[in-house]
Amino acid sequence: MRVAIIGTGYVGLSTGVCLSEIGHHVTCIDIDEQKIKQLRIGISPIYEPGLEDLLANNIAAERLRFTTSYKEGLELAEIIIIAVGTPQRDDGGADLSYLEKAAKDIAYHLKQNTIVVIKSTVPVGTNEYIKKIMEEHCRKNISFEVVSNPEFLRQGSAIQDTMQADRIIIGSENKEAAEKVREMYSSLNIPVIVTSTRSAELIKYASNAFLASKISFINEIANLCESVGADVIDVAKGMGKDKRIGEAFLYAGIGYGGSCFPKDVKALLHTAQLNKINFSMLEQTIAINNDQQALLVKKALIRFGSVKGKKIALLGLAFKPETDDMREAPSIKIARSLTQLGAEVIAYDPVAINNAKKILGDIIQFASSVHETATNADAIMIVTEWKEFKDLEVASLIKIMKHPIIFDGRNCFNEDRIRACDIIEYYPVGRPAIVKGMDNERTTSL
Structure with missing residues (x-):
């Protein structure tokens, strides 16, 4: 044909x-x-x-x-x-x-x-x-x-x-x-x-809006987990095994981005408003996602009081792994917020550096490796769950940092890998934080 x-x-x-x-x-x-x-x-x-x-x-x-x-x-x-x-x-x-x-x-x-x-x-x-x-x-x-x-x-x-x-x-x-x-x-x-033609048009928007809402829901559950001492990974696993719910898009983190979900949710909401339909669920999906993209900065402010003069390393810039797309990427809001608060930001991404420079090139620094990014950093923020980051040897990584503090926006590491470190402060999403000093260990939340 x-x-x-x-x-x-x-x-x-x-x-x-x-x-x-x-x-x-x-x-x-x-x-x-x-x-x-x-x-x-x-x-x-x-x-x-x-x-x-x-x-x-x-x-x-x-x-x-x-x-x-x-x-x-x-x-x-x-x-x-x-x-x-x-x-x-x-x-x-x-x-x-x-x-x-x-x-x-x-x-x-x-x-x-x-x-x-x-x-x-x-x-x-x-x-x-x-x-x-x-x-x-x-x-x-x-x-x-x-x-x-x-x-x-x-x-x-x-x-x-x-x-x-x-x-x-x-x-x-x-x-x-x-x-x-x-x-x-x-x-x-x-x-x-x-x-029908109209049903086909609506199927696309309805599908993406539903998935975006599912992400915002699990992120709200994650915030609740942190408050009550539960683990969102276990909660999501227990939910996802229910065939009526399914396991996909139940991964808590710092919100969705990209060229589809943000645009399509807003477009469907716009269509509903034009037709005088009160679709408040979509309004909340958008609001929750906006708040979630600011989560790591909020955690850093609670931990440090102020990030002015702090060197913050961002691992990941693309809105998701296996793409160089920066559209609506959470890294954009995070980088801009940190620099506005006076932090020195250095970032690395396996493939999205060139596209990121077009958006953030005048306000942050860029590195060519994880090692370069993390050296002498006051804290690391994991923004995109690239396999390269998930496979990192955490104990070796924190040795080159000024302070062994990791804010994990994608829950890349399990507890065993964190507890294997002698000294670390690890702040995930929707799970108890782990703080280990020379002679003590405790779980906490921010």
Whole structure:
């Protein structure tokens, strides 16, 4: 099948690579000339495990190509997938300007009947709106259908999430168009759910909002655990074994970030408000997450009284491991808060340094290793749970610090590893802190 994809961000590029991998002939279109030049020689502009190998293989097999030309890219395309960004507006709604432009460009260059698939995350009613735009700008003798096909990719596992998805959602009022899109995915053998267009649009927002709410809930439980002396890891394990609840997204920490959850929760809340629905649960999900991102700074202030002049080492900058994405990353709020309070901040991340410098480069220092970051630090804050950090030998790490104090925002270490240290102050999330001196040990909370 001949497929054209508009946009080469996380969603567009991952989708294009995977569709070419299962045998389709895919052309990816993007207006960024430098990005297209890189992609043509197999260099990915984003960090995503496994992506570059598939990229190179399918370019070599001549199933995958890249262009800035709509005329070239849309030629003979049976399915056109729109995967452009829908960033958040100031009022919380989705900015559809990139989508509108893509629709007009497609309509202007389209020369054959086709199916236009909107994979971008969009508010309810957007597919109908885009179809009207295209009808206004398309040639009279061309017919097309617009189908909703939301993505559910997680950064850091986008390839796996495409090739081994839990489900594929197809929203359409046209059975033939829905069947054509189903056929495109058929070799993946993934369950397909066909719904109305509006239901498909809402499924994406509802899914992400539910998961975000689940994270905020376990973080509130974590705060309660600290107050009553319970361990949130044990509580979450006990909850997650209940099949009605499930174990996923029950990991307490310093809140969610990234390009999806913050934006999608606010967009769904905006839709509810427009329709005069009181969705207070989403309001609380957002408020809890905002508070949670400030948790480590609050703990540090309780411990030190003031962080002015303190050297604070941040381990992790990306919003999650296995990605270089800094969008809505908790590290941004933490770094800015610490520097505003007079701390000296030095940070390290295995892959996100370059992107972090664009946001934080003028206020913090950057290191090239954990060792460099931790040397003479008054405290370490673990912000992203990279495997490199989880595998650290804690006893050796604290020997190079000025003070052996760790604020663990992702609960990377178990009690045995901490208790093996002679001297340490360890402050996790939702678990009793461990404070060990030369001749005593106690558990406490901040």
